[in-house]
Amino acid sequence: MDSRTPQQFDFLQDGGETGALIRSYDWSETSLGPIPSWPQSLKTTVALMLRSPVPMVLLWGPDGIMIYNDAYTVFAASRHPRLLGSKVLEGWAEVADFNANVMRVGMAGGTLSYRDQELTLYRKGVPERVWMNLDYSPVIDESGRPGGVLAVVVETSDRVKTEAALRDSETRLRGVLDGMGESLALLDKDFRIIDMNAEALRLEGRPRDEVIGKTHWEAHPDADPALGDMFRRAMATREPVNMRHRYVWPHGRVSWISMHAYPVGDGLAVFYGDITEQVESEERLRESEERLRLMADAVPQIIWITDAEGNAEFFNRQWFLYTGAVNGPTTAAQTALDFVHADDEAVTMQAYEEARRTGGVFEVEHRIRSKEGEYRWFLVRAEPYRDLRTGEIVRWFGVSIDIHGRRVAEEHQSLLINELNHRVKNTLATVQSVASQTLRNAESTDQAKEALEARLFALSRAHDVLTRENWEGADLYDIVEQAVAPYSSRGEDRLHLAGSRVRVPPRTALALAMALQELATNAVKYGALSNETGAIRIAWSVQATGSEPRLHLRWEERGGPAVRPPSRRGFGSRLIERSLSQDLGGTTRIEFPQTGVICTVDAPLA
Template identity: 30%
Template sequence: MADAFAFLPPGGETGAEIRARDWSATSIGPPERWPHSLRSTLSLMLSCPTAMFLAWGPDLLCFYNDAYRPILGYRLPTALGQPFRQVWASIWDEIGPLVDATLAGESQTLTDVMLDLSREGRPEQGWWSFTYSPAYDEAGAVAGLFCVTAETTARVLGERRLRESEDHYRHTVELNPQVPWTCDPHGNIISYSNRWLELTGQAPGEPEGAGWAKALHPDDVPWTMTVFANCLASGEPVDVDYRIRIARTGAYRWMRARARPRRNEGGAIIRWYGVVEDIHDRKLAEERLQDMNATLERRVTDALAQRKLWADVFETTDALVAALDDDYRVLAVNRAYADEFESLYGVRPGVGDNLLALLADHPDHCAAVKAVWSRALSGEEFTLVEAFGDPERKRPSYELRFTALRDAQGRRIGAFQYAQDVTERLRGQEQLARAEEALRHAQKMEAVGQLTGGVAHDFNNLLTIIRSSVEFLRRPNLPEDRRSRYLEAVSDTVDRAAKLTSQLLSFARRQPLKPEVFDLGGRLRGVADMLNAVTGARIRIVAQVPDMPCHVRVDPSQFETALVNLAVNARDAMAGEGTLTLELACGTALPSIRGHAGAAGPFAALSVRDDGTGIAPEHLTRIFEPFYTTKAVGKGTGLGLSQVIGFAKQSGGDIDVASEPGHGTTFTLYLPEVDAPAPEAQQGDDAAEPVTEERALCVLVVEDNLDVGRFCTQLLEDLGHSIVWAHDAETALTEFERVPFRFDAVFSDVVMPGMGGVELARRLKAGHPNLPIILTTGYSDVLAQDDTHGFDLVRKPYSTEQVARALRNVLNRRSRSVGAPNHRPVSA
C-alpha cells in the first residue's frame, strides 16, 4: 500500500505525530486528498531549523515544525490539527487582527511584540518577532497563513537593563558636586551635568558648542579660550582657572577646568572628558598668602627675628603652612601643620627645630621629606599631591605647593610649604572615572552585541538555505531539474557566506590583500560598463578623470568591490534614476577625517557623487558600522560601507562623506599615490604566455585540520595528482628534505600550530627558489598585515577550478623562469 505521507521528510517528532493522526474527520480530509501546495509547504517547514507554523483550510488547522514545539508549552499535546484560534485563545485579541490581515493577502512583519503566552499554564510575558505570510493553494487563492517566528525576550530585557544601568550612572554624575563635561575633538561641548545650569543659570542646551563661555567673566574669556585652543591643537591636558557668574548671588566665583583626551587605537583624539570644580576659597587663600609673603618680604630684615610674626600670619589660614631655612630649620609653622605632624610622628615641631632631626626615628619618611624640601630650598617652585600617614587609617590627601622665601633685598632665605586638603576632590574624580569606565564598558558591550547579532542573523539565514537544500538532495527520487536547482542554491549560498566573511574582515582591516600598482584613472575608464550593469540604464555615469597618470598600490579586486558598493548605495539613494559622477583628483592631501590627523600625501582622491535623497545628520556618524543600514528589510545587509572603510584604512587611506538631505551625497575615497611601476620585459607584453602542458604532479599538502585535509587531498587526487599530506609545517619540512626532488609543488595552509605557512614557504623558497608554493587561508593576521610575502594565495572556501588554476599559474611561471618544460606525464 502506498505511503500517504511520503512527501514528509524522514524523522522528527512532529512528522511522526502527523503520520499517526487520523485526518479523515477534519475539514481538510485524509492526506490522499491534500493539495500539492499543502504538501510542499509542510515538507519545507518540517525540514527547517527555524520555528514556523502553518494554519490551513477553512478552520485554519494548526501545523508546526519541531523548532516551534517549545513555544506551545502546555498546549503541545492538543495543538496539532486543532483550529488556530482555539490553540492561541489566550492571546487572540493581540494576534487576531494579524490573522485577518494575512488572510486578506497582506504580509505582516512585527518586531519585539510583547505577548502573554502562558506556556506553563500561568501568565508569562515574552517578546517575539513574527513574519506572517498568506499561504496560497493551486488556484492562487489564500488557503491559510504561514508564520516564521523568533523569540527576542533576552535582547529586549538586555536593552532594558542597559538603559537602567545608563540611568544609574547618569544620576551618579548629576550628584557629583563638580561639573563633569565632554567635548568633541574640535572643542564643541556635547554633554555636561545639570550642576552647570544650576550655577550659571543658563538654559538647557545653551552651554553646548561654545555657549558655556557666555557664563565666564569677560576679562577671563580671551585667556581661557587661548589655553583651550592650544590644548585642543597639541593634545596636552586642559588645566585653566576662570571666573563664572553665579546666578543665585550675581557674584563671580573662581573655577578650575581640567580635561584629558580620549584617543582611538590610531592615537587620534575622539573626545575630551573634563570636570569643573569650585576653587574660589582656595584662590582667595592663595591670594592672601601671596599678600602675606609680599608683606613678609618687605618687613623681614632678619628672618630669625620675625619668626613669631610669620607664625601669627600663618594662623589666618586653615591650610598646613611651614617655612624652613636652607639648613632645614623651622622658620615658622602654623597650628594646623604642627597638629598634623604630631599626629603622624608623635613630636610637635616648633620654630628653630631641625625638621630632619625630628624624623630621625622614621628614616624612610625622613629621606622623602628631605628630597622634597631640597627641591624647594634650591629655588624650585612646584606642586604635588601626597596622602599623609598610614593608608589603612585613611589619612587625607593634600596638595602641596612649595615657594621660595626671600628677604627684602630679594635674597632667597628658605622656602615655605602651603598644603590644602584635596581628599574630597580626589574622591569625586575617582567616582567620575569609575562612572566613565562603566559607561564605556556598556557601550562596548552594546557594539559587540550589535555585531554578533548581525553576523548570527545573516549566517543563520544562509545556513537555513544550505540545510534545507541538503535535506531535499537526500531524497532518492528527486527530479534532476530540482536537484540541479538545489545544488546551485548551495553553491550560491557558499559564495554569499564567503563574501560576508570577506566584508567583515575588510571592515576589521584583516582581509588578506593582493596589492598591485596600477593607474587609477585608467582603471576607472575601464569599469564604466561594469557600473552601468550595476546601476541600470536610467542612471547616467559621468567620469571626470585627469589626463595625467595617477598610480596607487592597492588590491584591484577590493578596489572594484568598494567602487561597486558606493555605486549601489548611490543607485538606491536616487531610486534608480539620476546622475552618478566619478571625479578623480591627484596629488591631494589627506584632510582630518572623524578626528583623525591628516597627512600631506600625495593621495589620489576619488569622489563618488549622487543627486539622491542624501543622508540625515543623525545617521552620518554610524553609516560605516557593520550591519547598520537605513534601507528597508531585504534591501541591504549593512556591510557595503564597512567594506569600503576597511579597504581604505588597510590600504593606507581613508574615506570621507558629505551629505545634505534632499541634495545628494558625496563619498571621497583617499588612497596613497605611488611611483609608476618599472616597465616589464617585452616578452610579458608582446608574447603570449606559454601554457604549461597539463600533467600529473606530486604535491605536498600541509593542512592541520583533518576534515579540510581529507577534502583537499581528495580534490587533488580527483584532478589526477599524487599527494603527500603533512599535518604540520615541521613534518612537512622533514618530509620534503627526505626526498626533495620528488615534489612538483607545495599547497599549504597559513594558520597552523607551531610554525605557520608563511614561515614554511620562506624556508622552502630559501633552499629551492624555483619550487612552486601556494598558500591557502580563510583568515590570517600575518597576511592581513604583510601583503608582500610573495606567494600565490587561494582563499578559503576554494573550489576545484580555483586550485587547478593556481597550480597551472605557478607552474607556468616556473617554466618561464627555468627555461625548460616539466617532465611528468599528463593529467589534471
C-alpha cells in the first residue's frame, strides 16, 4: 500500500483516468459529500464499476449523481468530464423523462432492461440518434434500501445502423428481384432451395412452403434428370451452365424452360424463365420454313432469295440439281461470275444494280451453266420485299425460269423465216426461170401448159417433203419416190429404186426433184415409159472420197424405143445439166446410147 495514499481512497486504485478524476473531484458540492463520508456500499459499487471494461454509470442518491468508468467516457464523448458529479436529469437534459423513469423504478427497487433503445443525444453538440442496450439495477445501501441505480450502457448504434442498412439493402434487392421478369432461385451446397423471387413462385404456381427448404429433386421430382446433372456440373466446376428443357409442372401444366445456373458462394443462383411461347413460335417458324422449302423444292424452276445487299439466303433444290453445286453461291455477283455465261454476265449485273438503285423489278434473260457444262437460257425475275415500317428493301425474292426451249424455238423460227425468205426468193426465181424457158421452147400453148404444170408439180412435191422435215434436209429415197410417183401405174413394175437412206440438204433435194421430173417426162414422151416394155432404174450411193462424202446417182433407161442423140439441147437437158451442176457444186452428164438415156450425177453431200 502506498503510504502517501489515504486509506479511504483505496477503492479508487486501478480505476484508470476516471478513478483519478473521481479522487480529485470536490464531492462536497454534491449531495454525496466528501469521499471519506461515502458509505461502503457506494465505494464497493464504484470500485467494481471502475474495473469493468463495459460502459457503466452509477446514479447515486435521489438526485442521481453520476459516477462512471473509463468505458463510459467514450459513450459520453464531449460531455466528459462535465457529466462527472452532475445530476442525471441535468447532465442528459434531452432525455430527462427517460432517466426520471429509470430513477423512479430503480430507487423503488425495480430493474429495467432495454435492447436497441433509440434515444436522441447531444454528445457532440448536435442531435444524434443513438441505439443502446441498457440494463438498470438498484444498488442496496447499508440501510437495506436502494441507495442508487447502476446502469450498464452498451451502444449498439453501429450494429443497428448496419442491420437497418442491410434490411434496406435486402428490401431493395428483394424489390429488384421480385420486379424481375425472370425467375430466380437460390440453392445451397446441398441443392436445397433457400429462396425464390416472386416470378419464380408465380411460375411454380404453388405455395412457398411447398418449394422453399426442399432440394431440387424433392421440389421437382418429375424434372428432366439432365437438369440435376447440370446443377451438379455447375457446382463441381464452379462455372456457369445453360440448358433448355421441357417440364411438366406438378399441377400438370407443360412448359419449356430456359435455365442458367451460376455458382454463387458455395451454392448456385439459378435464373430461369418460361419460353414456351418462344419455342412454339420457333416450331411454327420451322414448320413454316419447311413448308416453304417443300413448296419451293416442288416448283420445277429455280427459286432464290437474297438480302438487300445481294447476299444469298436461299436456293431451292432445283438450283443444286441443275448446277450440281454442293453449296449455294454467297452473293449475286458470285452467281453471275461462277454460273452465268461470260457473254451475259455484264448485262446481268447491270440489270441487277439498276433494280437495286431504283427499287424496281429485276428482270433479265441469261444462260446458266448446268452440271454437265452446257448452258441453257433462263428468264430471271426478282421483286423487292420492303420493311413494312420503314419501306426499305430488306430482301429480293427471285425465280429463274428455264426458257431454253422458247429461245431455241425463237432462234429457229427466225432462222426458218430467213430461210423461208431465201427459199421463196429462190423458188420464185426457179419458177420464173422454168416458166420463161418452158414458154420459149414450147411448140404450142398446150405443150407449154403441160410442161409448166409438170415442172411446178415436181417442185411442189419436193417442197412437201422438205416441209415435213422443217426444211432441215430430206431423205433422198423420199425425194426420188415423190419425183417418179406420177409415172408409176398400178400393177406395173417399171420403176426400180436402189439406194440407202441418205439425208441431203434442201438445195440438193429441190435440184434432184426438178431433174428427175424432167427425166421422167422425157421418158414418158420418148423413152422407156413411152411403150409397154421399158423400165427405168434409179440407183445411188455415197462414197467417202477425199475430205467429204460424195453422192453418186445414176438414171438408166432400158427396153424403150431406140434412142438417138438429139439434134439440139432442149430446156430440159440444160435444166438438168446446168442446174444440178450449179446447185450441187458437182457434175452432171446425160448420155444417149441406143438402149436408153443414162444420166449420172456426182456431187458433194455438204
